[in-house]
Amino acid sequence: MSGLHRRELVKELVKGRGKDTLMLAGLGSPCWDLTNAGDMAENFYIWGAMGGAAMIGYGVARMQPEKRVVVLTGDGEMLMGMGAFATIANHPVRNLAIVVLDNGRFGETGGQKTHTAAGVTDLAGIAKASGIATTATISEESEVGKLKELVFKTPGPVVAVAKVQYEKLKFVLPANSGSYLKDRFRNAVLGEDTAQK
Amino acid sequence: MLSLSKHEVRRVPPRFPPKTATRTMTDTKLDWPADVHKVLRDEGITEVAIVPDAGHSRLIELCEADNDISLVTMTTEEEGIHMLSGTFLGGGKGVMLLQSSGVGNIMNSLALPNTCRIPILMIVTMRGEWGEFNSWQVPMGQGTPGCLEAMGVRLIRVDAPADIAPAVKAASRLAFDGQQMVAVLISQKTLGFKDFRELAR
Numbered sequence: 382m383s384g385l386h387r388r389e390l391v392k393e394l395v396k397g398r399g400k401d402t403l404m405l406a407g408l409g410s411p412c413w414d415l416t417n418a419g420d421m422a423e424n425f426y427i428w429g430a431m432g433g434a435a436m437i438g439y440g441v442a443r444m445q446p447e448k449r450v451v452v453l454t455g456d457g458e459m460l461m462g463m464g465a466f467a468t469i470a471n472h473p474v475r476n477l478a479i480v481v482l483d484n485g486r487f488g489e490t491g492g493q494k495t496h497t498a499a500g501v502t503d504l505a506g507i508a509k510a511s512g513i514a515t516t517a518t519i520s521e522e523s524e525v526g527k528l529k530e531l532v533f534k535t536p537g538p539v540v541a542v543a544k545v546q547y548e549k550l551k552f553v554l555p556a557n558s559g560s561y562l563k564d565r566f567r568n569a570v571l572g573e574d575t576a577q578k
Numbered sequence: 579m580l581s582l583s584k585h586e587v588r589r590v591p592p593r594f595p596p597k598t599a600t601r602t603m604t605d606t607k608l609d610w611p612a613d614v615h616k617v618l619r620d621e622g623i624t625e626v627a628i629v630p631d632a633g634h635s636r637l638i639e640l641c642e643a644d645n646d647i648s649l650v651t652m653t654t655e656e657e658g659i660h661m662l663s664g665t666f667l668g669g670g671k672g673v674m675l676l677q678s679s680g681v682g683n684i685m686n687s688l689a690l691p692n693t694c695r696i697p698i699l700m701i702v703t704m705r706g707e708w709g710e711f712n713s714w715q716v717p718m719g720q721g722t723p724g725c726l727e728a729m730g731v732r733l734i735r736v737d738a739p740a741d742i743a744p745a746v747k748a749a750s751r752l753a754f755d756g757q758q759m760v761a762v763l764i765s766q767k768t769l770g771f772k773d774f775r776e777l778a779r
Binding site: 425 | 666690
């Protein structure tokens with residue numbers, strides 16, 4: 382079985398990350414991966430609204446141009462909202478990176494194959510053809526450094542697809558109250574005085 | 579913060595230069611899009627997400643010509659709800675302009691602002707209700723109020739042009755102060771109906 386281990390990859394990805402990096406995780410495994418790597422107020426976990434992760438992160442990025450905004454999502458989630466690539470490419474921001482952890486499966490619903498499973502559909506290729514400035518696909522451990530550079534340093538918008546193995550891993554659950562997660566994130570980003578008035 | 583944000587998002591010049599806002603309505607008629615545009619400015623709204631509708635065209639032109647407002651065109655309406663949820667998470671305020679047929683596209687995206695209590699402001703131009711010629715517009719036009727209410731969106735209906743701007747102001751306050759998802763539904767009666775047979779002549 383080829384591909385990276387998602388838990389180790391995300392742990393490595395967030396190593397050295399500061400509070401000026403805002404991270405949003407798409408539903409399912411990316412939420413558990415990010416929680417496992419280290420929960421913090423600058424994380425927002427999207428427990429639903431499938432297909433929306435990229436656009437939610439984009440909305441944040443437009444309002445917070447001084448901060449890096451990283452969306453961590455899965456292939457099934459991204460396939461449901463591919464129009465976002467075209468929208469973001471036509472109104473680009475420099476501070477947004479979208480990382481797709483692509484295991485070719487709908488992991489939460491029994492591991493059914495997605496459109497990327499057989500290598501027919503190429504998400505980075507779709508992002509590129511939509512006009513996203515920087516796109517890449519990585520599948521080797523030797524490329525993790527390059528992935529970090531793309532995610533945190535390269536001017537956005539960046540779409541990076543990381544080919545990961547399909548693994549049955551323990552769920553690592555973050556808080557699930559939407560209003561709590563929203564207020565926690567806004568308090569952290571804007572300061573409580575601004576966020577709550 | 580705002581000016582930096584503009585710098586970031588306006589980095590690339592628009593593909594089509596913004597049209598100069600022209601007065602398309604006669605002076606004897608009420609220019610409600612200009613009044614709505616003023617309300618959006620007064621309320622501090624800087625992000626305008628759109629999937630176009632003919633009924634919104636003049637308001638879209640006014641927003642496009644306004645340097646304090648960023649207009650972002652979506653490929654589908656749920657992108658707008660997602661982006662505006664992110665707008666609020668990042669400390670800003672936005673509005674979504676859409677038509678009633680687009681309401682059908684946003685249902686599950688509303689789960690996010692619903693459960694997170696994120697304010698959402700929408701201005702919906704209605705089709706399929708007042709002398710509609712195109713039968714394909716009828717199901718979603720007629721279904722719009724019920725679908726929105728089922729997802730917890732508060733509705734403000736307007737039938738008269740003079741009531742539109744005050745309704746948008748009230749909706750904005752209800753959304754951002756009252757922490758609600760709010761849609762202003764502009765009746766097709768206000769916008770008039772077109773007869774496709776005439777257009778085909």
